[in-house]
Amino acid sequence: MQDTALNQALGQLRPTLLKIARLQLRNDTWAEDVVSETLIAALEGAQDFAGTSQLKTWVVGILKHKIIDQFRRTSREVSVEAAVEAAEAESYEELFQANGHFANPVPAWGNPESALGEAQFLQILQACVDKLPASLGRIFMMREWLEQDTDEICKELGITPTNCFVMLYRARMRLRECLQLNWFGEALGT
């Protein structure tokens, strides 16, 4: 790709990158920083981009690494927030009766794979992730979107593995409920 064409293509990707970074970092300054670093890295590494993958996929891959670097730099601030979050009372406990069994059964989701092809479903999933409390959203995205190991996440956030598993569990419970309410519930006609 020619330099000018690359510049232009990267410029067009910038708003998308910024949106992703803001969602992840929840801090505009950090988001601007990682996007700038990503664009510089993309320009510097342009010869490595062989055009074998889509430009966007390649640049988002760089962005993920930059976001992880940012997590490492700010792990102290994050861990304080995480500890506060972990102490928060959980409304989903209401799902279970005192004996640990369900108050209401979990319905099947039919054929959820078909939802994956729908842009609207992915928007709802994104909205559900955005609605998570900040520290739950962050740890969940580190695990499921940045695909980091739990060991690595615990270390970066300065939390114990147990705490890490509990937070991921809480994030998943909330997301399940959010998708149930906003997508799958409708499909079931409830």
Next chain:
Amino acid sequence: MSGLPLRLSCKEAHRLVSEELDRALPLGERLRVRMHLLACGSCTHFKQQMQFLRSAMRRLGE
């Protein structure tokens, strides 16, 4: 051993189904979960939904 009862409640099974996505469970826990899922539709659905959630997350930002 994990200190878990032989027969898990749904709440315990849910927690372990989630945890299994983040670490390899010890054999005892894995068998308890499997036993529970054989008998429990709700937790089986939950497990399917957790696996679906993982694959759906890989699609975001693409």
